[in-house]
Amino acid sequence: MLDLGKYIIFSLLFIFFSISSFSETRKFNIGKIATKEEVAGWDIDIRPDGLGAPKGSGDALSGEEVYAERCASCHGDFGEGIDRWPELVGGSGTLSSHDPVKTTGSYWPYASTIYDYVYRSMPFGEAQSLTYDETYKIVAYLLNMNDIIDEDFILSNENIGKIKMPNRNGFLLPDPRPDVKNLNGNPCMKNCKTPTKIIGKARDIDVTPEDEKS
Amino acid sequence: MAKEKKDIISRRSIIKAGVGLGALGLSSKTLLAKEANNKNLPPNVPEWTETLGDGVDVNPYGMPSEFESNVIRRNVEWLTASTESSVNFTPLQDLEGIVTPNGLCFERHHGGTAIINPVDYRLMINGLVDREMIFTLDDLKRFPQVNKFYFLECAANGGMEWKGSQLNGCQYTFGMVHNVQYTGVKLSDLIQETGLKNNAKWVLAEGSDSSGMTRSIPIEKIKDDCIIAWAMNGEALRPEQGYPIRLVVPGWEGNMWVKWLRRIEFGDKPYMTREETSKYTDLLSDGKARMFTWVMDAKSVITSPCPEKPVLQKGIHQIRGLAWSGRGKIKRVDVSLDGGKNWKTAQLHSPVLEKSLTRFTIPFEWNGEEILLQSRAIDETNYVQPTIKELQNIRGVNSIYHNNSIATWLISKNGKVDNVRLG
Numbered sequence: 001m002l003d004l005g006k007y008i009i010f011s012l013l014f015i016f017f018s019i020s021s022f023s024e025t026r027k028f029n030i031g032k033i034a035t036k037e038e039v040a041g042w043d044i045d046i047r048p049d050g051l052g053a054p055k056g057s058g059d060a061l062s063g064e065e066v067y068a069e070r071c072a073s074c075h076g077d078f079g080e081g082i083d084r085w086p087e088l089v090g091g092s093g094t095l096s097s098h099d100p101v102k103t104t105g106s107y108w109p110y111a112s113t114i115y116d117y118v119y120r121s122m123p124f125g126e127a128q129s130l131t132y133d134e135t136y137k138i139v140a141y142l143l144n145m146n147d148i149i150d151e152d153f154i155l156s157n158e159n160i161g162k163i164k165m166p167n168r169n170g171f172l173l174p175d176p177r178p179d180v181k182n183l184n185g186n187p188c189m190k191n192c193k194t195p196t197k198i199i200g201k202a203r204d205i206d207v208t209p210e211d212e213k214s
Numbered sequence: 215m216a217k218e219k220k221d222i223i224s225r226r227s228i229i230k231a232g233v234g235l236g237a238l239g240l241s242s243k244t245l246l247a248k249e250a251n252n253k254n255l256p257p258n259v260p261e262w263t264e265t266l267g268d269g270v271d272v273n274p275y276g277m278p279s280e281f282e283s284n285v286i287r288r289n290v291e292w293l294t295a296s297t298e299s300s301v302n303f304t305p306l307q308d309l310e311g312i313v314t315p316n317g318l319c320f321e322r323h324h325g326g327t328a329i330i331n332p333v334d335y336r337l338m339i340n341g342l343v344d345r346e347m348i349f350t351l352d353d354l355k356r357f358p359q360v361n362k363f364y365f366l367e368c369a370a371n372g373g374m375e376w377k378g379s380q381l382n383g384c385q386y387t388f389g390m391v392h393n394v395q396y397t398g399v400k401l402s403d404l405i406q407e408t409g410l411k412n413n414a415k416w417v418l419a420e421g422s423d424s425s426g427m428t429r430s431i432p433i434e435k436i437k438d439d440c441i442i443a444w445a446m447n448g449e450a451l452r453p454e455q456g457y458p459i460r461l462v463v464p465g466w467e468g469n470m471w472v473k474w475l476r477r478i479e480f481g482d483k484p485y486m487t488r489e490e491t492s493k494y495t496d497l498l499s500d501g502k503a504r505m506f507t508w509v510m511d512a513k514s515v516i517t518s519p520c521p522e523k524p525v526l527q528k529g530i531h532q533i534r535g536l537a538w539s540g541r542g543k544i545k546r547v548d549v550s551l552d553g554g555k556n557w558k559t560a561q562l563h564s565p566v567l568e569k570s571l572t573r574f575t576i577p578f579e580w581n582g583e584e585i586l587l588q589s590r591a592i593d594e595t596n597y598v599q600p601t602i603k604e605l606q607n608i609r610g611v612n613s614i615y616h617n618n619s620i621a622t623w624l625i626s627k628n629g630k631v632d633n634v635r636l637g
Contacts, residue, residue, distance in 0.1 A: 025344065025409055026345075026406075026407050026409075027403075027406045027407065028356070028357060028403075028406070028407055030349065030353045030356050030357060030407060031347045031348060031349040031350075031353045031407060032347065032348050032349075033345055033346065033347055033348075034338055034339075034340060034346040034347055034348045038338070038348065039338065039340045039346055042338055042340075042420075042476065042477050043340055043341075043477070043479065044426075045418055045420070045428060045479065045485055045487075047481070047483060047485055047486065048483075048486050049483070074295075083295055084293075084294060084295035085295045095497060095501035095502075095503075096499060096500055096501030100497055100501075100612055102492060102497070104492075107492055107503075108488075108491060108492050109486070109491055110486050110491065112486065113486055113487065113488050113491050113492070116428075116485075116487065116488070117487070117488035120425075120426035120428070121324070121325060121424065121425045121426045124296075124298075124299070124325070124424075125298070125325070125424060127325065127424045127425070127426060128426070170501065170502055170503055171491075171495060171502070171503050171504070171505040172498075172502050172503065172504050172505065173504075173505055173506060174506065175504060175506055175507045175508070175509070176504070177507065177509065177511060177616075178511065178597050179608050179609075180598075180600040180604045180605065180608065181604070182596075183596075183598040184596050185545065185546075185592050185596030185597075185598065186596075187548070187557075187590065187592070187598045188557075189548070189556070189557045190556055190557075191555060191556065192554060192555050192556070192557070194553065194554040194555060194601070194636075195553075195603075195636050195637050196552065196553035196554065196555060196586060196636055197636060197637060198586075198624065198634045198635070198636060199378075199635050199636065199637035200378040200379045200634065200635035200637075201379060201382075201624070201632050201633070201634050201635075202379040202380055202381055202382035202383075202521075202632065202633040202634070203382050203632050203633075205378075205379070205380055207292075207380060207381065208380075208381045208382040208383060208386065209288075209290055209291070209292075211284070211288075
């Protein structure tokens, strides 16, 4: 009996200290602990190293059909883009030109980003309706159209972090700004040398819409 | 003319950047006041004096005067494929002080406005934390709160102006900015509830809208001043601004201020989302692009006179404008009437707050001559707002984002005002 009483007291003390130490780390005691299932349902992002990529796979051959059905009405059969919807294919060698074409092939530095974006927000207006395999197939199709993988290459959670994208080294870090000459808060105030000839007027370009006359 | 349009605009580069630009609201209605009715002028007694007006509760939620119906957000239809993934612009030319009315704050959506019943709202915090947790809206409102004014500027504000003057209006060239007072809980307080692992260096902020907007943010910024906000200017967030919860990332580009925020994940590396790789990176003339250019550098704009606000008569006028900096407070604003040859320092109006719009004015007497009007902001780090030429020399003309250069308004002899480029 005595032993049982001691046991109960020790147990209560243990619980008490457990709770109090928990309270100390949780300053406000607001909110609830998320379950693994709750987190799994929302934690859909995947990283360049493939972390977070769900189990699945697909190749470009089978991706062509999924792409045609779910993507082509806006992006075109070959990723060329219809109307003002984005081009997904091509643009290689244009980034330093007067009219750079920034596609998944010419510009995007990581294949993981294509998977992440297609799964979370495409097709436009039907977000998160693709299966994991369908998403791998579509990404494989786009990579193949951009000459990055062969048509029978099976893209999967195992290898998506290892795809080398053409523009992988096209980005500069860190931010070098302020990048203009440091005037230390004292710019010229009088008789400054600056061009004051008008070389362009927005009015002449004439792309500014006007309100409808009421 | 057609060829010139094509050469200068390069619509494709702008559209590919996910940027929309809006139309100019320069209509006859805007320009010309209706003729006064003599029956309402002295010595006569106006009609609104002789009759009763509406009683209380006719408008349980008050709206602006019907005579202000031209003070609205505007977009440019030709620029984007759909209005659900597009942008419109704040009518800065019609606003006073530093507070942007909630209904006039520009909108930028990537998958339309999500409509969320607050009882269904949940914020999840997961990843490299001691406890993965979920909070309701009521939970969040139980934390200590802060109330702070901050500007929010889209990184592409002025993006159409990199190559030359394109859109003839203050609204379309500067209107992707707004300034409101946010109420919310500091993320540094929320972290005390979840705990953080030592290797937590980055945050992924994720929206619950149809685009599932995501951006990576370094942990230092999260601990410094980021806010989980539920109110703007004293009332609940507007649906188009992220109701019921948006992230506030003071001084940094608007795309990071994730609306309809559903999840915050802590990790040890950046996530390299679509928005921070294929968009919101600054393409230089050599084909390389700057990444993670988050801060919005000091900038200013003259909101009157401007293309929408011509000078209607000679004599004294008050030049009015706004200045802001993502690096702190505005220290000084200078104004030039001769295209930047000579400058005078304008008056700053209180409050002058860090990372907030700041109002400036300076009186000006117009005698019918041509004027090349410019403003130049200096912030508390002594950074001086640059000319477009200075930016072009370093970054080329394909950058799209982070154009904080000095603009020029030409006041012609007839009082009309034009957006012009000097060179």
